Amino acid sequence: MPNSAAVDAALNAADANIETSLERLFDLLRIKSISTDPAFNAETRKAGEVLVEQLAALGFDSSLRDTPGHPMVVAHHEGPEGAPHVLFYGHYDVQPVDPIELWDTPPFEPHIAEVNGAKRVYARGSSDDKGQLLTFIEACRAWKDTAGSLPCRVTVFLEGEEESGSPSLYDFLEEAKDELKADIALVCDTSMWNADTPAITTTLRGMAAGEITIQAASRDLHSGHYGGAAANPIHVLTKIMADLHAEDGSVTLEGFYDGVEEVPEDVKRSWEALDFSTAEFLGEIGLSMPAGEANRSVLEQTWSRPTAEINGIDGGYTGDGFKTVIAAKASAKFSCRLVGTQDPQKVMAAMRKHIDERLPEDCTAEIAEYGMGPATQLPWDMPHLTAARQALTEEWGTETALIGSGGSIPVVGNFKRQLGMNSLLVGFALDSDAIHSPNEKYELKSYHKGIRSWVRILDALADVTG
Amino acid sequence: MPNSAAVDAALNAADANIETSLERLFDLLRIKSISTDPAFNAETRKAGEVLVEQLAALGFDSSLRDTPGHPMVVAHHEGPEGAPHVLFYGHYDVQPVDPIELWDTPPFEPHIAEVNGAKRVYARGSSDDKGQLLTFIEACRAWKDTAGSLPCRVTVFLEGEEESGSPSLYDFLEEAKDELKADIALVCDTSMWNADTPAITTTLRGMAAGEITIQAASRDLHSGHYGGAAANPIHVLTKIMADLHAEDGSVTLEGFYDGVEEVPEDVKRSWEALDFSTAEFLGEIGLSMPAGEANRSVLEQTWSRPTAEINGIDGGYTGDGFKTVIAAKASAKFSCRLVGTQDPQKVMAAMRKHIDERLPEDCTAEIAEYGMGPATQLPWDMPHLTAARQALTEEWGTETALIGSGGSIPVVGNFKRQLGMNSLLVGFALDSDAIHSPNEKYELKSYHKGIRSWVRILDALADVTG
Numbered sequence: 001m002p003n004s005a006a007v008d009a010a011l012n013a014a015d016a017n018i019e020t021s022l023e024r025l026f027d028l029l030r031i032k033s034i035s036t037d038p039a040f041n042a043e044t045r046k047a048g049e050v051l052v053e054q055l056a057a058l059g060f061d062s063s064l065r066d067t068p069g070h071p072m073v074v075a076h077h078e079g080p081e082g083a084p085h086v087l088f089y090g091h092y093d094v095q096p097v098d099p100i101e102l103w104d105t106p107p108f109e110p111h112i113a114e115v116n117g118a119k120r121v122y123a124r125g126s127s128d129d130k131g132q133l134l135t136f137i138e139a140c141r142a143w144k145d146t147a148g149s150l151p152c153r154v155t156v157f158l159e160g161e162e163e164s165g166s167p168s169l170y171d172f173l174e175e176a177k178d179e180l181k182a183d184i185a186l187v188c189d190t191s192m193w194n195a196d197t198p199a200i201t202t203t204l205r206g207m208a209a210g211e212i213t214i215q216a217a218s219r220d221l222h223s224g225h226y227g228g229a230a231a232n233p234i235h236v237l238t239k240i241m242a243d244l245h246a247e248d249g250s251v252t253l254e255g256f257y258d259g260v261e262e263v264p265e266d267v268k269r270s271w272e273a274l275d276f277s278t279a280e281f282l283g284e285i286g287l288s289m290p291a292g293e294a295n296r297s298v299l300e301q302t303w304s305r306p307t308a309e310i311n312g313i314d315g316g317y318t319g320d321g322f323k324t325v326i327a328a329k330a331s332a333k334f335s336c337r338l339v340g341t342q343d344p345q346k347v348m349a350a351m352r353k354h355i356d357e358r359l360p361e362d363c364t365a366e367i368a369e370y371g372m373g374p375a376t377q378l379p380w381d382m383p384h385l386t387a388a389r390q391a392l393t394e395e396w397g398t399e400t401a402l403i404g405s406g407g408s409i410p411v412v413g414n415f416k417r418q419l420g421m422n423s424l425l426v427g428f429a430l431d432s433d434a435i436h437s438p439n440e441k442y443e444l445k446s447y448h449k450g451i452r453s454w455v456r457i458l459d460a461l462a463d464v465t466g
Numbered sequence: 467m468p469n470s471a472a473v474d475a476a477l478n479a480a481d482a483n484i485e486t487s488l489e490r491l492f493d494l495l496r497i498k499s500i501s502t503d504p505a506f507n508a509e510t511r512k513a514g515e516v517l518v519e520q521l522a523a524l525g526f527d528s529s530l531r532d533t534p535g536h537p538m539v540v541a542h543h544e545g546p547e548g549a550p551h552v553l554f555y556g557h558y559d560v561q562p563v564d565p566i567e568l569w570d571t572p573p574f575e576p577h578i579a580e581v582n583g584a585k586r587v588y589a590r591g592s593s594d595d596k597g598q599l600l601t602f603i604e605a606c607r608a609w610k611d612t613a614g615s616l617p618c619r620v621t622v623f624l625e626g627e628e629e630s631g632s633p634s635l636y637d638f639l640e641e642a643k644d645e646l647k648a649d650i651a652l653v654c655d656t657s658m659w660n661a662d663t664p665a666i667t668t669t670l671r672g673m674a675a676g677e678i679t680i681q682a683a684s685r686d687l688h689s690g691h692y693g694g695a696a697a698n699p700i701h702v703l704t705k706i707m708a709d710l711h712a713e714d715g716s717v718t719l720e721g722f723y724d725g726v727e728e729v730p731e732d733v734k735r736s737w738e739a740l741d742f743s744t745a746e747f748l749g750e751i752g753l754s755m756p757a758g759e760a761n762r763s764v765l766e767q768t769w770s771r772p773t774a775e776i777n778g779i780d781g782g783y784t785g786d787g788f789k790t791v792i793a794a795k796a797s798a799k800f801s802c803r804l805v806g807t808q809d810p811q812k813v814m815a816a817m818r819k820h821i822d823e824r825l826p827e828d829c830t831a832e833i834a835e836y837g838m839g840p841a842t843q844l845p846w847d848m849p850h851l852t853a854a855r856q857a858l859t860e861e862w863g864t865e866t867a868l869i870g871s872g873g874s875i876p877v878v879g880n881f882k883r884q885l886g887m888n889s890l891l892v893g894f895a896l897d898s899d900a901i902h903s904p905n906e907k908y909e910l911k912s913y914h915k916g917i918r919s920w921v922r923i924l925d926a927l928a929d930v931t932g
Binding site: 036037095096098164165205209211216217218219221222223224225226227228229230231232234235237238239241242243244245281282285286287288289290291292293298301302305306307309310311312313314315316317318321322323324325326327330331332333335337360361362370371405406407408431434435436437438 | 671675677682683684685686687688689690691692693694695696697698700701703704705707708709710711747748751752753754755756757758759764767768771772773775776777778779780781782783784785786787788789790791792793796798799801803826827828836837871872873874
């Protein structure tokens with residue numbers, strides 16, 4: 001059977017089975033696999049177990065591997081002699097659901113609603129990343145159901161700690177190096193350019209994230225008795241944090257821009273040619289002005305420039321009403337998004353210095369590190385990229401955009417550094433999916449055509465050698 | 467009979483009757499007058515009734531006045547022709563007793579225990595404020611028992627809602643203005659400088675307190691997708707808050723120091739002469755350096771200088787672990803302690819301006835007001851102050867300290883603004899009395915010499931004219 005007929009058969013199977021594909025997605029979405037909250041440890045493990053079972057049923061040699069944190073799913077399936085070996089990566093854990101009161105329906109009771117003629121799956125994790133990872137597994141199912149085999153040798157590797165900083169990833173990859181090393185990694189955790197235009201993400205920002213805790217007095221104080229004399233850790237913290245940015249929006253950490261390079265002119269031009277409206281991008285979230293570095297486009301700001309953001313701040317009395325208290329301590333969670341060859345360790349050291357320089361003698365500052373990873377840049381001329389791009393263009397009938405991503409997908413850096421393996425980042429999420437927010441959703445079209453896209457990509461990659 | 471002989475007679479009577487004075491204190495302490503808990507409404511009323519009876523027995527025209535809350539005690543006694551009219555204020559309600567398990571003996575079973583040679587009365591309210599208010603009534607008794615009259619015209623005004631925010635005070639004072647307006651108010655609800663040194667509190671700081679909420683995007687955002695382009699309300703808030711103070715610790719709000727005057731040199735010198743150790747004061751709370759305005763002593767900082775403190779800050783993800791979120795909003799609770807003639811409304815308006823000047827166009831800021839009240843400053847040259855100070859110095863054999871208080875006593879502001887009346891704050895509590903805490907106590911010496919002090923002060927004030 002020539003490739004095209006086999007692809008058509010698999011695509012038809014994907015279409016015919018979409019209802020049962022959705023049932024499997026709903027089963028997975030009902031599991032509260034919030035990895036960052038220990039109260040959900042058992043549920044998180046259960047999500048991994050369900051996926052191990054699904055993969056085993058498809059003929060994968062599938063197992064759950066324990067780690068000091070949440071377990072990894074590893075599943076192997078042979079491919080034709082001489083076909084490439086691809087490693088598929090996704091994560092089965094999800095973000096917390098707070099603020100729960102802003103959800104229109106319960107986050108772990110998935111349902112389909114039609115908005116402006118488009119069907120959407122609403123649930124925490126529908127887009128990030130359970131819906132996305134299942135597009136690949138369901139594509140494998142379509143191939144197995146029709147050809148009885150897969151076009152490539154496939155290893156599926158699913159993590160349960162992506163939303164809590166992947167603390168066990170490094171050690172696990174070190175141990176399982178030989179088992180997981182493939183010709184190329186396929187990572188499904190990114191977005192399309194827009195609802196009609198598929199995209200492959202070729203640049204990813206890295207990260208240096210942590211939490212600062214400032215301690216002043218040994219106990220909370222009455223602001224009448226002590227106010228004006230006692231150090232207030234919230235004042236110290238706001239000063240440290242306010243000083244992170246200069247007037248022009250640039251980050252003031254010493255040496256922060258070492259390793260940050262300008263994007264090549266032709267790439268910059270292709271970004272300018274994209275159908276992108278700053279007013280719409282910001283207007284959709286209630287804003288009107290780019291807030292970061294001056295004289296940079298929003299695509300530059302989010303794809304090719306580093307940031308230092310405060311993700312959370314907490315100190316003193318935060319309940320209803322008022323309390324005349326001077327807190328003993330205050331804390332802030334922060335994350336620096338990195339580009340080029342910025343070194344996360346050096347950035348964290350610069351943060352430490354920035355804090356120490358602003359710390360009164362009798363206050364202390366502790367920094368906890370939450371996640372560290374350098375940025376990633378895919379080689380523009382890689383044959384896997386060309387093949388996957390063409391397959392996506394065929395499925396969607398529109399030229400595939402090569403885009404950057406402001407987010408970090410640390411595993412891509414780990415694959416590169418630990419396994420010497422590049423990653424193709426193909427995903428079907430939309431910016432409107434509200435991932436990490438209340439009312440997260442995944443377009444039914446993303447799910448269905450995502451499955452079809454992987455059917456085609458697996459076939460296209462089978463022909464790539466080397 | 468010359469004054470001195472009359473005073474000696476009254477002092478001797480106070481000494482001779484100390485045992486029965488204590489019995490009357492114990493009777494009052496046994497009544498569970500917890501004003502904030504409706505379960506104790508009847509007990510709270512009973513405490514008022516007992517005091518009305520005690521005052522009537524002393525020849526006062528004494529009555530219980532109903533309010534929408536707990537009743538007020540008002541009692542009048544005539545004085546010699548031309549003698550000043552003094553209004554004595556105290557409160558007969560007490561704080562709740564939780565955590566009850568930390569009391570060594572039941573809070574409403576008063577008893578005397580000797581610690582390091584000093585006898586103490588242990589009970590809820592022994593110091594705050596039943597013991598203190600009875601020092602004045604027992605002084606009146608000593609005068610009546612010996613002279614058959616009082617040296618001044620006296621009105622006693624006792625509140626039963628001080629520990630629950632004085633909700634009925636304003637309206638009651640408005641209605642009873644003519645009846646309560648006197649030449650001077652005597653308020654017995656403050657502390658001595660130390661166990662041997664009497665004090666008159668001459669400055670009380672005021673307050674302008676509120677909460678700022680900064681709103682940026684219409685929803686929480688993923689810091690990867692939007693970081694570098696979208697406004698982060700925590701950045702905006704930390705910038706606004708960090709800018710509240712200059713490098714020298716002064717507050718930057720426009721016009722903030724309008725109405726703030728330097729303390730007279732002689733008062734400053736008397737503060738310097740007080741037995742006060744900055745190292746001990748700060749060391750006890752784990753600090754070593756005064757953190758407020760540069761080149762000011764701690765006593766200046768807390769008694770005579772205004773502050774702007776952040777009492778709480780909250781925004782973004784503050785749970786365990788980490789979340790790559792850019793929050794939609796962030797908030798901070800703040801309070802400015804005011805001195806001199808600083809205007810709370812003007813301070814709040816300056817805060818509004820400070821915020822607006824630092825607010826990006828597409829962010830909004832809301833301010834909720836939590837509490838507003840000007841400071842109190844007794845005129846340094848007031849003859850009542852001079853007379854009372856001298857009387858206290860004679861009783862205690864040590865120079866009376868003129869001190870400030872960093873906190874607020876709202877009734878003093880009400881007397882000033884509603885009745886145009888200054889207050890002399892004379893109290894015999896000690897910092898070690900554990901008011902509002904388990905095992906509250908009042909030194910027997912405070913009670914006994916407190917009575918004797920009022921005997922002398924009433925006599926001294928009789929000679930003050932105008």
